[in-house]
Amino acid sequence: MLGYVVRRVLASLPTMLLVYTLVFFIAHVTPGSPWDIGSNRPVEPTVKATLDAKYHLNEPLHTQYVDYLLGAVHGDLGPSYRDRTQNVEDIIIRFLPVSLELGAAAMLLAIVLGLPLGALAALTRNPAVDGLIRMVSTLGVSMPTYVVTSILVVVLGVELGLVPTFGWKGLFSTSAIVPVFSLALAPLAAVIRYFRSSMLEVMHLDYIRTARAKGLKPLQVIVRHMGRNALIPVMTVVGVYASNVLTGSFFVESIAGIPGFGRYFVLAVAARDYPVIIGTTLVYAVFVVGINLIVDLSYFLLDPRVRMERAT
Amino acid sequence: MSAPAVETTSVTPAANPGRGTALLRLVRRNPALVASLALLAIVVAAAILSPLLPYDAYRQDILHRNARPSLQHWFGTDELGRDMTARLAVGARVSLIVALTSSLIAVAIGVVIGMVAGYLGGLSDSTIMRFVDSMYAFPETLFAILIASLVKGQLAGQSTGLLAPLAEAYRLSGGLLGVLLTLGFTCWLTTSRLVRSQVLSLKNAEYVLASRLAGASHTFIIRTHLLPNSLPVILVAVTFVVPNAILLEAGLSFIGVGVDPPTPSWGTMIAGGVQSIQSYPHLLIAPAVAIGATLLALNVVGDALRDLFDPALRASRRG
Numbered sequence: 001m002l003g004y005v006v007r008r009v010l011a012s013l014p015t016m017l018l019v020y021t022l023v024f025f026i027a028h029v030t031p032g033s034p035w036d037i038g039s040n041r042p043v044e045p046t047v048k049a050t051l052d053a054k055y056h057l058n059e060p061l062h063t064q065y066v067d068y069l070l071g072a073v074h075g076d077l078g079p080s081y082r083d084r085t086q087n088v089e090d091i092i093i094r095f096l097p098v099s100l101e102l103g104a105a106a107m108l109l110a111i112v113l114g115l116p117l118g119a120l121a122a123l124t125r126n127p128a129v130d131g132l133i134r135m136v137s138t139l140g141v142s143m144p145t146y147v148v149t150s151i152l153v154v155v156l157g158v159e160l161g162l163v164p165t166f167g168w169k170g171l172f173s174t175s176a177i178v179p180v181f182s183l184a185l186a187p188l189a190a191v192i193r194y195f196r197s198s199m200l201e202v203m204h205l206d207y208i209r210t211a212r213a214k215g216l217k218p219l220q221v222i223v224r225h226m227g228r229n230a231l232i233p234v235m236t237v238v239g240v241y242a243s244n245v246l247t248g249s250f251f252v253e254s255i256a257g258i259p260g261f262g263r264y265f266v267l268a269v270a271a272r273d274y275p276v277i278i279g280t281t282l283v284y285a286v287f288v289v290g291i292n293l294i295v296d297l298s299y300f301l302l303d304p305r306v307r308m309e310r311a312t
Numbered sequence: 313m314s315a316p317a318v319e320t321t322s323v324t325p326a327a328n329p330g331r332g333t334a335l336l337r338l339v340r341r342n343p344a345l346v347a348s349l350a351l352l353a354i355v356v357a358a359a360i361l362s363p364l365l366p367y368d369a370y371r372q373d374i375l376h377r378n379a380r381p382s383l384q385h386w387f388g389t390d391e392l393g394r395d396m397t398a399r400l401a402v403g404a405r406v407s408l409i410v411a412l413t414s415s416l417i418a419v420a421i422g423v424v425i426g427m428v429a430g431y432l433g434g435l436s437d438s439t440i441m442r443f444v445d446s447m448y449a450f451p452e453t454l455f456a457i458l459i460a461s462l463v464k465g466q467l468a469g470q471s472t473g474l475l476a477p478l479a480e481a482y483r484l485s486g487g488l489l490g491v492l493l494t495l496g497f498t499c500w501l502t503t504s505r506l507v508r509s510q511v512l513s514l515k516n517a518e519y520v521l522a523s524r525l526a527g528a529s530h531t532f533i534i535r536t537h538l539l540p541n542s543l544p545v546i547l548v549a550v551t552f553v554v555p556n557a558i559l560l561e562a563g564l565s566f567i568g569v570g571v572d573p574p575t576p577s578w579g580t581m582i583a584g585g586v587q588s589i590q591s592y593p594h595l596l597i598a599p600a601v602a603i604g605a606t607l608l609a610l611n612v613v614g615d616a617l618r619d620l621f622d623p624a625l626r627a628s629r630r631g
Contacts (some may be wrong), residue, residue: 247451
C-alpha cells in the first residue's frame with residue numbers, strides 16, 4: 001500500500017511539470033505587464049525597467065522558467081506583484097483555508113444527504129418518490145453554481161432576510177448557509193444519481209439474496225452488503241466533483257463576497273500577477289492529483305477484488 | 313465502453329428503421345423530454361427572431377431605468393434602461409452560437425486526437441493519452457480563464473501581421489470569437505477519450521482487418537469504417553460538450569473575460585444583476601432562470617439521446 005502511494009506520487013510528477021509548463025507560458029505570453037495593468041496612467045519606462053530587473057522579468061523566458069521551477073521545488077513560490085508586501089505562500093495560507101472549509105463542508109453535505117436519498121430512490125416501491133428524487137437530482141446537475149447562489153441570495157437574503165447577502169463570518173455562521181448549499185447542490189445531485197443506479201444494479205445479485213436468506217436484518221443488508229458495494233462508482237464521481245467544487249468556488253466567492261482562494265486567482269489573472277497565477281494553479285493541481293489518489297485508495301477499503309489484485 | 317460500442321455498430325443497419333418509432337415511444341413515455349424540447353425550441357426561436365422584438369437590446373432609455381417587469385417590458389429594464397426581453401433574446405443567440413460553434417471545434421479536436429491515438433497505437437498512443445490524462449489535473453475552469461485572457465489580450469489590442477484579420481473578426485463579433493477559441497481548446501478532453509476507446513475496439517474488428525488485407529489505405533479505413541462507426545460515441549460526446557460550453561461561456565463572461573459589453577450574454581447579465589441584487593433582484597433572476605432552464609432542458613435531451621445511442625447504458629440505468 002505504501003509502495004503504491006509512493007509510485008503514484010512519483011507518477012504525478014510529470015503531470016505537475018506539464019501543468020507548470022502550460023500555466024507558465026500561457027501566463028507569460030498573455031499581453032500586458034504586471035506593472036501597467038490596473039493603473040490609469042502609463043508607467044514610466046525607467047520605473048518599468050527597474051521593476052522588471054528587480055523581479056527578473058527582463059531575463060529570457062527560458063531562464064525565468066527554470067529559475068521559478070527551481071524555487072517552486074524548494075517551496076518558494078515567489079513574491080506577489082500585485083501586493084508586493086506578500087509572498088505567494090502568505091496568500092495561500094491566508095485565502096486557501098476558507099475555500100477548503102467551504103469545499104469540504106459542501107462535499108460532506110452532498111455525501112451525507114445524497115447517499116440516503118439515492119438509496120431511498122432505488123429501494124422505494126413508490127414511483128412518485130423515485131421520480132421526485134430523480135427530478136431534483138437532474139435539476140441539481142444542470143444548475144450552474146452562480147445561478148443557485150444568486151437565487152438563494154435573493155430568496156433567503158433579500159426577500160426573507162434570513163442570511164446576510166454578502167460577507168463571510170466563518171463556517172459556523174449564517175453567512176455560510178448559501179455558499180455551502182450552492183456548492184453542494186451539483187455533487188449532491190450526482191451522488192444521488194450514481195448511488196441510485198448502482199444500488200439498482202447490485203440489488204439483484206446473488207450475494208444479496210444469500211445475505212437475506214441467512215436472516216440478516218433488511219437495514220443491515222442495505223448498509224453493509226448493498227451500500228458498500230454500490231459505493232464504488234460513487235467514489236469516482238465524488239472525486240471528480242470534489243475537484244470541481246474546490247476549483248469552481250470562485251463564482252460563489254465573488255457573488256457572496258467570501259475572501260477565498262478562487263476569487264484571488266481571478267484577480268491575479270486580471271493583474272498579470274505571474275507568481276500568484278502559477279502558484280495558485282499548482283496548488284489546485286496538487287489537490288486534484290491528491291483527490292484522485294484518495295479516491296483510488298478508497299477502492300482498497302471498499303472492494304476486496306482490488307485488494308487481491310494489488311496483493312498478488 | 314468497448315463491448316457495447318461493438319454491439320451498437322453491428323446492430324445499426326437493422327435498427328435504423330426502428331429508431332424513429334423508438335424516439336416516438338420515448339417522447340410518449342417521457343413528458344420531461346417533450347417539455348425540454350419545447351423549451352429549447354422557444355430559446356432557438358427567441359435567438360433567431362430577436363431582431364423582430366419591439367425593443368432594441370442596445371437602445372438605452374435613461375428615463376426608465378431598472379423598471380420592474382410590466383406589460384411593455386416583460387422582464388423589466390436594466391440599469392441603463394435597456395429592455396431585458398430583447399437582451400435575453402440576444403443573450404440566447406450568443407449562447408447558441410457559442411454552444412454550436414465551440415462544440416464543433418472541441419469535438420473536432422477531440423475526434424482527431426482520439427482517432428490518431430487509437431489508430432496509431434503504441435508509443436504515439438501512450439504519449440498522447442498521458443498528455444490527455446495530465447490535462448485532467450489542470451482544473452478546467454482555471455485553464456479556460458487563462459486561455460480566455462490570453463486570447464483576449466492577443467486579439468483585443470492593436471494587432472498587426474498574421475493576427476490582424478483575426479483581431480478584426482474578434483472586434484466585429486464583440487469578443488465572441490475569443491470565447492469560441494477558448495472553449496474549443498478547453499473542452500475536447502472527454503471526446504478524445506471516448507473516441508479513442510471506440511477506435512481501439514473497432515480497429516481489430518473483422519471487417520476492418522479484411523479491409524486492411526484488401527490493401528485499403530489508412531485514410532480510407534478511417535473515413536469509411538472508423539469515423540462512421542464512431543458516430544454514436546461522438547454524438548454522446550456532443551451531449552456532454554454542448555451544455556458544458558454554455559456553462560463555461562456564461563462563467564467566463566461573468567468574470568469579465570468572455571463576451572465584451574455591450575453585447576448581452578447571460579453571463580454578463582448575471583454579473584450585472586449581482587451588482588444590484590439588493591434593490592432590483594429581477595435583473596438577476598431573469599438571466600439566471602434563462603440559463604438554468606436551458607441547461608436543464610439540454611441535460612434532459614442529452615440523457616434521452618444517450619439512452620438512444622448507448623443500449624448498455626440504458627440497460628444499466630433501468631437496473
